[in-house]
C-alpha cells in the first residue's frame with residue numbers, strides 16, 4: 001500500500017488535507033487508537049468517521065511481528081510478516097543512554113527494510129543472493145516504524161535494512177515525507193542509505209524533507225567495487241564522494257560512509273590510503289563495520305585489532321571514523337540472515 005493511495009482514499013471519503021494529516025500522523029506516531037478516535041471523530045467528515053475503524057485495522061495489518069531476537073547490546077532484530085506472506089527484517093538499534101531522573105524508556109533508532117530481497121547483489125550479502133522479490137509500499141515501510149514504536153520510543157529511522165532504497169525511490173521518499181513532517185523524526189535522523197545512484201542525487205535535494213545520506217563505499221577501487229557490488233551503478237568512488245560532499249554541504253548533514261570490512265578484500269593499507277585521500281577534510285563520517293561471517297559464504301571478518309588499527313590511522317589522517325559492530329551480532333546479525341533461516345529451517 002502506498003501512502004499517496006491512502007490519501008486518495010481518505011479524500012474520496014471527504015477528508016480535507018488537515019484530516020488526512022491527522023489520521024496519518026496518529027498512525028505514524030503509533031498513538032492509541034481509542035482515545036485518538038474519539039478526539040478525531042469531532043473533526044472528521046461522517047463518511048470517513050464510519051470507515052475509519054476499517055482503515056485503521058488495515059494499516060495495523062500491514063506488518064505483524066513474527067519473532068523478536070534480542071541481543072546483549074540492547075538492539076533487537078525483528079522478523080516481520082507482510083500481509084502476503086513475505087517477510088522482511090527490521091532492527092531496533094541500541095537504545096540511547098537512559099536520561100537521569102526519568103522513568104521513560106530510552107529511545108532508539110530503527111533500521112527498516114525497503115524491499116523484499118534486493119537486486120544489487122552485493123556478493124557478501126545474504127539478501128543480495130536471492131535477488132529482488134518485490135517492492136515494499138511506502139505504508140509498509142512506515143508500518144515497520146509503527147511496529148517498532150509499540151516496542152520502544154523511536155527517534156531515528158535508518159533505511160538500511162533489506163533492499164536498495166534507490167530502487168524503490170518513490171515509496172521511500174513518501175515514507176520519509178510522512179515521518180519527517182508528521183512522524184516526529186528530525187530530518188537529520190532520517191537516514192537514506194544507498195550504494196550510490198544518480199537518481200538519488202537528483203531527487204533528494206528537491207524534497208521538502210531532506211534526509212541524511214549513508215553511502216555504501218566498501219572499497220576505493222572502481223574495479224573492485226564493480227566485483228563486490230555487481231549490479232550497482234558504475235560510479236567511480238571519487239565521483240561518488242564528490243556527489244555526497246555536494247549534498248552534505250547543501251543540507252548540513254554529514255555523509256555517513258559505510259564500509260563492510262572483509263578480511264583480505266578491503267582491509268589493506270592501500271584502502272586506508274585511498275580512504276584518507278578521498279575523505280580527509282570532507283563533511284563525512286566513515287563507519288567501519290567488520291563483516292559478520294555467514295555460513296556458506298567465503299568471506300571472513302578481520303581481527304578486531306586490525307579494524308581498530310585502520311580506524312586509528314584514519315583518525316590520524318583527518319577522517320572521522322567509527323568502528324561499529326553490526327547491530328545484533330549475537331543473533332544472526334547480518335542483513336537477511338533471520339529471513340533466510342526462517343525460510344530454510346532445515347539449515348539450522
Ligand code: SF4
Pocket residue numbers: 118119120121122125126127128129161162163164195335
Ligand atoms: Fe542489497 Fe544492501 Fe544487500 Fe547490497 S548489502 S545486496 S544493497 S541489501
